[in-house]
Amino acid sequence: MIRNISLLYGEDLEYIDKGYIIIKNGIIKHAGRGDYYGKYNGFIYEGEGILACPGFINAHTHIGDSFGKDISVDSNFESRIHPVHGIKNKILQKSDREHLIQFMRTSAISMMKNGIVLFADFREGGLEGINRIKEAISGLSIKSIILGRPEYYYEISQDFDENPKIPTDVLKLIHKILILADGLGISGANENTDNSLQDYRKIIQKKSSEKKFLVGIHAAESIETEKKSITITRKSEVRRIVTNLLPNFMVHLTNASDADIELAAKKKIGIVVCPRANATLGVGIPKIARMLSYGCCVGIGTDNVMINSPDMFRELDYIWKVSKTIDERPISAREILKMATVNGGKILGINSGAITSGMSADMIFIDKNNLDISPMHDPHTSIVHRASGNSILSVMIDGKFVNGNEF
Numbered sequence: 001m002i003r004n005i006s007l008l009y010g011e012d013l014e015y016i017d018k019g020y021i022i023i024k025n026g027i028i029k030h031a032g033r034g035d036y037y038g039k040y041n042g043f044i045y046e047g048e049g050i051l052a053c054p055g056f057i058n059a060h061t062h063i064g065d066s067f068g069k070d071i072s073v074d075s076n077f078e079s080r081i082h083p084v085h086g087i088k089n090k091i092l093q094k095s096d097r098e099h100l101i102q103f104m105r106t107s108a109i110s111m112m113k114n115g116i117v118l119f120a121d122f123r124e125g126g127l128e129g130i131n132r133i134k135e136a137i138s139g140l141s142i143k144s145i146i147l148g149r150p151e152y153y154y155e156i157s158q159d160f161d162e163n164p165k166i167p168t169d170v171l172k173l174i175h176k177i178l179i180l181a182d183g184l185g186i187s188g189a190n191e192n193t194d195n196s197l198q199d200y201r202k203i204i205q206k207k208s209s210e211k212k213f214l215v216g217i218h219a220a221e222s223i224e225t226e227k228k229s230i231t232i233t234r235k236s237e238v239r240r241i242v243t244n245l246l247p248n249f250m251v252h253l254t255n256a257s258d259a260d261i262e263l264a265a266k267k268k269i270g271i272v273v274c275p276r277a278n279a280t281l282g283v284g285i286p287k288i289a290r291m292l293s294y295g296c297c298v299g300i301g302t303d304n305v306m307i308n309s310p311d312m313f314r315e316l317d318y319i320w321k322v323s324k325t326i327d328e329r330p331i332s333a334r335e336i337l338k339m340a341t342v343n344g345g346k347i348l349g350i351n352s353g354a355i356t357s358g359m360s361a362d363m364i365f366i367d368k369n370n371l372d373i374s375p376m377h378d379p380h381t382s383i384v385h386r387a388s389g390n391s392i393l394s395v396m397i398d399g400k401f402v403n404g405n406e407f
Contacts, residue, residue, distance in 0.1 A: 001021070003020045004020075004046055005047025005051075006368065007019050007051065010355070010356045013337055018034065022036060025399065026361055027359070047365075051365070051379060053341070053365075055395065056114075058344075060301025061310060064100065067091065067100050104137075112397075113392075114392075117352065118143040118144065118344075121147065122218075123147060141400065143397065146182050153192075164196070165193075165196060186218075188219065189217070189240045197241065214248045215248050216251060217250055221251075221281075221283055222284075223283070226256075236257065238253065247269060249269060250269055250270070252272075256287075258290065261296065264294075265294040265295045270297045273288055274300070274301045277302065277308040297343050320384050333378070333380040333384040334380040337380055362397050365394045367391055370391040
């Protein structure tokens with residue numbers, strides 16, 4: 001039991017100034033306001049001066065490029081991250097395996113230090129890419145969702161009219177990937193024909209009898225990719241994806257139309273935004289307030305480590321300030337914090353993201369007396385606007401405090 005602690009309770013992140021949390025076998029058994037008067041014989045921690053917040057869920061990363069931080073920082077969007085001819089792909093192909101794994105591990109440790117308890121990674125490199133990330137995070141407390149992919153891409157400007165399916169040997173590789181991974185993290189609509197997107201969908205539907213698999217895909221990140229889709233296919237990236245793939249979530253939608261955002265909401269497809277990465281690449285600002293107004297479930301990711309640090313505190317602060325600048329009705333700090341916790345858990349279908357009975361005990365404990373946030377007049381705003389990894393006293397994952405040796 002942790003008693004006399006402040007906490008952000010439940011899916012609405014209600015602030016409780018003085019409450020309690022009871023944890024058993026890694027699960028939150030009870031949490032609430034005031035003192036706990038039920039029977040309890042376990043260990044008790046005192047939480048005076050501490051605020052418990054759900055651990056952050058980083059719903060979209062590429063940590064495989066951690067070795068290439070800020071390489072070619074002034075290059076354009078396509079030349080940096082295109083999956084076939086981009087600089088990122090060249091880095092992954094030519095770098096030493098041990099160096100890649102070492103820096104992937106440092107990114108995972110950095111995430112934990114900054115309050116991230118789980119990250120969902122789009123894993124390039126086929127089977128070897130999955131093996132690399134598993135080796136990189138071996139022995140660490142941080143949880144992961146690994147979404148693999150085959151290194152096989154179409155070019156719609158050449159292949160769209162013929163509309164080929166995924167070759168048999170690649171289909172076999174996808175089945176092998178799903179033995180190791182938690183689902184598929186697909187590059188984008190412009191690297192697929194309608195038939196290949198449908199093939200991915202059929203595989204997941206067939207495999208769903210064995211276990212639940214997630215499917216995520218990038219969409220409408222830049223104006224150029226969106227124009228390309230409409231020019232060649234007469235459909236937006238989002239519409240092609242929804243029609244042929246129907247994924248669990250789409251990443252970015254930075255340049256999606258209102259009609260596409262509304263379609264995502266109607267189909268209950270989650271949206272993961274990566275605003276700082278979009279800004280670094282100069283591709284625009286996602287219309288997050290509009291997404292929320294349509295009823296979309298919006299989560300947050302930090303995207304490629306090559307172009308952006310995996311720091312959710314900085315992501316929250318950026319979204320809050322940009323929203324105040326561009327939105328007629330700015331997004332509240334509480335809503336932004338929900339995107340980083342509750343919503344991320346819902347999009348990824350995991351038992352994490354809220355401090356309430358039945359949830360995994362994944363939390364960060366913030367020092368209310370930290371010099372940067374004391375005095376704390378508005379807890380949600382203090383976390384979003386002022387807190388940092390330096391404000392965290394400890395991180396808990398599955399009911400266990402992360403051992404300082406991991407840092």
